[in-house]
Amino acid sequence: MAKSSHQQRLFISDLLHIMLSRMGRGAFRQSEIHVCRLFSVQIRGNAAYCRAVGSIPLPNRRIAAISTASGYESLLPLVTNATTVTGASKEDVHLGPFERLGISPELAANLAREGISNPTQIQIKAVGPILAQKNVIVTAETGSGKTLAYLLPLLTHLLQHADLSPSRPKSGCAPFSPRLLLLVPTRELCVQMLRVLQSITKGLNVTATLLPPPPSVPLTQIRYPDVAVSTPAAIARQFSSPRSIKELLYRTDAIVVDEADWTVADPTGWKFIAQMASISRKRETLETSSVTPIRKLQFIFAAATLPPIRAAKAKTPRALIQRTFQDVITVGTTALHMPPAGLKERFIRLVDADDQTLSDDQETQTKCNALMAILVDAMRKKAEANVVTSDKWLVFCNSTKRAEQVFAALSATQDAIIAESGLGVPSMAFEVNLVHGDVHRDERGTTVLNHVVKNNHNAQPVFKILVSTDLVARGLDFVDVSTVVQLDFARDAATYLHRIGRTARAGKAGQAISFVSPSDYRLSDFVERASKGVADSKLQTHAQFRTALLGDAEVLREDDNDRTPLTALFSRNRSFRNKLRKKQMTRHDSLQSKIEAGQA
Numbered sequence: 210m211a212k213s214s215h216q217q218r219l220f221i222s223d224l225l226h227i228m229l230s231r232m233g234r235g236a237f238r239q240s241e242i243h244v245c246r247l248f249s250v251q252i253r254g255n256a257a258y259c260r261a262v263g264s265i266p267l268p269n270r271r272i273a274a275i276s277t278a279s280g281y282e283s284l285l286p287l288v289t290n291a292t293t294v295t296g297a298s299k300e301d302v303h304l305g306p307f308e309r310l311g312i313s314p315e316l317a318a319n320l321a322r323e324g325i326s327n328p329t330q331i332q333i334k335a336v337g338p339i340l341a342q343k344n345v346i347v348t349a350e351t352g353s354g355k356t357l358a359y360l361l362p363l364l365t366h367l368l369q370h371a372d373l374s375p376s377r378p379k380s381g382c383a384p385f386s387p388r389l390l391l392l393v394p395t396r397e398l399c400v401q402m403l404r405v406l407q408s409i410t411k412g413l414n415v416t417a418t419l420l421p422p423p424p425s426v427p428l429t430q431i432r433y434p435d436v437a438v439s440t441p442a443a444i445a446r447q448f449s450s451p452r453s454i455k456e457l458l459y460r461t462d463a464i465v466v467d468e469a470d471w472t473v474a475d476p477t478g479w480k481f482i483a484q485m486a487s488i489s490r491k492r493e494t495l496e497t498s499s500v501t502p503i504r505k506l507q508f509i510f511a512a513a514t515l516p517p518i519r520a521a522k523a524k525t526p527r528a529l530i531q532r533t534f535q536d537v538i539t540v541g542t543t544a545l546h547m548p549p550a551g552l553k554e555r556f557i558r559l560v561d562a563d564d565q566t567l568s569d570d571q572e573t574q575t576k577c578n579a580l581m582a583i584l585v586d587a588m589r590k591k592a593e594a595n596v597v598t599s600d601k602w603l604v605f606c607n608s609t610k611r612a613e614q615v616f617a618a619l620s621a622t623q624d625a626i627i628a629e630s631g632l633g634v635p636s637m638a639f640e641v642n643l644v645h646g647d648v649h650r651d652e653r654g655t656t657v658l659n660h661v662v663k664n665n666h667n668a669q670p671v672f673k674i675l676v677s678t679d680l681v682a683r684g685l686d687f688v689d690v691s692t693v694v695q696l697d698f699a700r701d702a703a704t705y706l707h708r709i710g711r712t713a714r715a716g717k718a719g720q721a722i723s724f725v726s727p728s729d730y731r732l733s734d735f736v737e738r739a740s741k742g743v744a745d746s747k748l749q750t751h752a753q754f755r756t757a758l759l760g761d762a763e764v765l766r767e768d769d770n771d772r773t774p775l776t777a778l779f780s781r782n783r784s785f786r787n788k789l790r791k792k793q794m795t796r797h798d799s800l801q802s803k804i805e806a807g808q809a
């Protein structure tokens with residue numbers, strides 16, 4: 210670097226100070242700048258560039274977070290003639306990847322204990338804007354780590370500003386008013402979220418609860434929790450009036466709406482979001498006049514399926530969010546609406562002739578037979594390879610009745626399946642479970658948990674099959690599920706992506722096997738072609754599939770680079786079939802050319 214006569218030694222606080230001024234925040238006294246973390250400085254030529262996350266106090270004791278995490282290139286040169294930067298501790302120089310994004314070292318240490326040391330693409334993109342307290346839509350494919358993408362910055366903020374909210378408010382505050390409110394569609398997802406929170410905040414004195422709290426939890430422990438996890442339906446039951454919602458949010462800084470497309474499309478969910486948006490707007494008006502520590506609410510919307518807005522007056526979830534929260538920004542990945550990268554897909558045609566029709570019972574029987582055949586094959590392969598390890602499968606049905614029938618058929622024939630595979634008990638146990646909306650809540654919770662937990666490699670290997678409706682299609686982190694079977698083909702694009710996304714999560718491998726009946730041909734063809742990006746249909750007939758079982762079963766999608774987003778399949782009423790009918794698409798019409806033309 211060329212030295213000049215105006216060489217300066219710069220301290221990190223100097224850099225932040227200059228950076229804040231350059232960002233149009235005005236001049237601040239050094240003492241006013243709370244440096245949360247300055248994580249790297251580069252000197253290029255005569256200019257110093259820095260990446261930092263800091264905060265400054267505003268009137269009414271509000272703190273504004275400042276983040277420059279968007280990258281060096283986006284910053285103007287801060288200082289000319291800088292040669293040295295001092296003030297960085299050894300720790301700063303050797304910050305881990307999460308800390309470099311601005312995540313609290315304590316949270317990063319807990320992540321490391323869980324074996325998570327490098328952020329995913331969506332985490333890299335989302336952390337900066339969320340730390341900067343922006344309203345953000347976080348969109349990325351299933352299993353990409355969206356949960357940590359929003360939890361880590363929100364918890365970092367919560368830990369760094371523990372003094373911001375009154376811990377024991379006197380009036381106007383409902384019991385259980387949290388600082389951070391997390392909304393998910395189902396109770397099963399609430400329980401999962403709580404488990405994630407407990408694991409990443411271990412030893413950090415962060416209180417988290419389900420809302421309403423389970424009776425077993427002592428109320429004194431969670432009267433004013435840091436984090437509450439709930440569903441819009443549970444909130445609507447307990448906090449029905451606008452006033453009670455205002456009191457619930459008394460201490461709240463941020464709200465996360467996960468599975469946002471689902472929640473926004475649900476009338477109860479949207480009503481609650483609209484009420485919270487109105488509270489936030491009122492707070493903004495009060496902010497400048499009030500002496501109380503009132504802050505605008507921060508909203509985060511996370512989704513794996515959120516198609517773009519196509520018309521100005523669109524009523525899609527994304528359009529509703531953007532019209533209501535006009536300052537909301539979107540961060541996303543390029544793989545949005547694609548099947549997971551590590552997924553192999555297979556499509557199995559159930560009848561040999563296109564015009565063959567099946568009664569409901571015949572269809573159930575045919576599908577059960579096909580399912581048993583692939584199970585025998587999977588178990589036989591284990592026996593032949595002498596690799597007897599635990600395995601988990603998920604089998605999706607479109608109705609409770611079909612799920613019950615399949616569960617009964619599998620339960621009745623499990624001994625035959627094991628015998629035919631040659632694997633033999635006790636070398637591997639076989640377990641079939643069932644979950645749908647009519648199963649009692651507690652039983653449902655236990656069954657789902659049993660399928661979500663990691664395989665125990667020290668226990669006897671077990672082949673677990675969970676037969677389910679779409680109750681478990683979204684959000685649940687089935688880490689060790691190797692195979693998803695669509696016994697009935699999904700009815701819409703979002704469901705298809707969520708179902709197949711229960712495997713091949715977090716960069717792992719997995720397979721999805723879809724059974725295809727004549728009524729599914731058009732939509733399955735579209736999906737198959739879109740995901741493979743090839744013109745030839747490789748749909749197998751059932752007979753071909755049976756033959757293939759004895760030889761090497763064909764893997765239909767091998768090259769990840771062939772993937773095409775399924776965005777074109779989304780429609781407002783979210784139905785594949787209607788969309789295809791509307792466009793009058795036939796099985797062999799111009800779908801492929803549309804995909805190639807970039808309209809898909």
Ligand SMILES: Nc1ncnc2c1ncn2[C@@H]1O[C@H](COP(=O)(O)OP(=O)(O)OP(=O)(O)O)[C@@H](O)[C@H]1O
Nearest residue numbers: 325327328329351352353354355356513684686715
């Ligand atoms: N940086 C990371 N490195 C490794 N694993 C990670 C990382 N971040 C998250 N994970 C793991 O990836 C898995 C999927 O994460 P998560 O449940 O947040 O996905 P998601 O994007 O919300 O998926 P979905 O849309 O299906 O709900 C989890 O088991 C999580 O622990």
